[in-house]
Amino acid sequence: MRRVYAALFAAxxxxxxxxxxxxxxxxxxxxxxxxTAWINVERALARLTESIxxxxxxxxxxxxxVLAEVLRPVGYFNVKTRRLSVFCAYxxxxxxxxxxxxxxxxxxxxxxxxxQGIGPETADDMLLYAFERPIFVVxxxxxxxxxRLGLIAGDEGYEQIRRALETALGPxxxxxxxxxxxxxxxxxxxxxxxxxxxxxxxxENCPTAPVPSMTSxxxxxx
Numbered sequence: 001m002r003r004v005y006a007a008l009f010a011a012x013x014x015x016x017x018x019x020x021x022x023x024x025x026x027x028x029x030x031x032x033x034x035x036t037a038w039i040n041v042e043r044a045l046a047r048l049t050e051s052i053x054x055x056x057x058x059x060x061x062x063x064x065x066v067l068a069e070v071l072r073p074v075g076y077f078n079v080k081t082r083r084l085s086v087f088c089a090y091x092x093x094x095x096x097x098x099x100x101x102x103x104x105x106x107x108x109x110x111x112x113x114x115x116q117g118i119g120p121e122t123a124d125d126m127l128l129y130a131f132e133r134p135i136f137v138v139x140x141x142x143x144x145x146x147x148r149l150g151l152i153a154g155d156e157g158y159e160q161i162r163r164a165l166e167t168a169l170g171p172x173x174x175x176x177x178x179x180x181x182x183x184x185x186x187x188x189x190x191x192x193x194x195x196x197x198x199x200x201x202x203x204e205n206c207p208t209a210p211v212p213s214m215t216s217x218x219x220x221x222x
Contacts, residue, residue, distance in 0.1 A: 001168045004149065005175070006132065008182040011201045014137035015181035023097050023130035025054055030125035031084050031117070032074045041094035043073040056096075091114050097130075105133045120158045122208030128180070137180045138162045141187035148191060148208045 019025045032041045033056070038087050045054070047070045052058040059067065068081040100108060108131065112123040120138075139162045142166040147154030152161055169175060190200040194208075203209040 001165065002192045004151075005021070005179050005182065007201060009178065010187055012185050013183055015178065015185060015213050017177065017181035017184075018125075018128075018129040022054070024056065025093070026130040027087070027091070027126050028059075028084065031087055032071065032080055032085075033125075034080070034119075035076060036074045039194060040073045040075065044071045047071075047073070059088045060085060060092075079117075081123065082122050086116050101131055105131075108133070109135065120162075124162070128173065129178055132173050134166065134173050134174050134176060136165040138165070139180075139184070141183050141191070142180070144186055144193075145183055145191050148206055149153065150207045151201065179203065181192070191196075220222070 018026050018029065019042075020029060029041050029045065032044055037109065041110070048054065048059075049145075051070060051089075052062065062070075064081055067085070068077045071077040071080055071213050074080055091100070094111075095102075100111075103111065105127065107125055109123055112118050112122065112126060124135045124137045127135040128137055129222075138158055142165075143152070143154060143161065146152045152164065156164075166176075169179075186200075186202075190196045193200075197206075197209045200206065200209065
């Protein structure tokens with residue numbers, strides 16, 4: 001796991017992820033990025049901050065139809081309007097960032113998962129990037145990359161993969177942040193759904209990469 005990280009970091013460098021000006025912005029982004037590309041989240045956040053301050057009370061004060069229209073770039077905007085509103089109400093009721101940050105990691109994770117519309121990946125995005133907790137975010141890119149490298153089977157449950165990664169790497173918030181960002185970068189550039197293996201910097205140690213043809217170098221004896 002650490003050799004893969006070192007290779008990715010050497011190739012791509014620091015990713016400066018998650019791009020946000022505040023922990024609350026990270027959390028809003030985590031809700032909005034479900035099933036959409038980050039560029040769409042950036043567009044929606046820009047539209048939102050043109051209208052109001054990025055504040056849970058101001059978001060809740062917006063007419064739901066207006067908020068839905070602002071969030072249109074992220075897709076499923078009516079669903080995400082409801083999810084964001086539910087999360088903002090929960091955030092305020094919990095005492096804001098200070099109230100949530102006072103909870104231990106296990107309790108905070110359990111409480112976040114109890115909020116409607118917050119699944120494991122969204123909760124772990126918040127825990128790692130907003131609350132600086134040593135929780136590894138497992139997304140589709142993580143599963144794809146490590147399965148192709150033979151480091152996991154690929155059909156394990158979310159929690160099994162998360163705990164395996166955290167055990168292998170040890171609790172390290174900066175490492176977890178950078179590793180997740182590097183996996184996303186590499187999965188988009190090379191380890192795609194249809195992999196670009198010739199361009200992959202990990203191909204020599206990837207058991208699923210195609211073996212170069214040796215036809216031209218074969219010598220037939222008889």
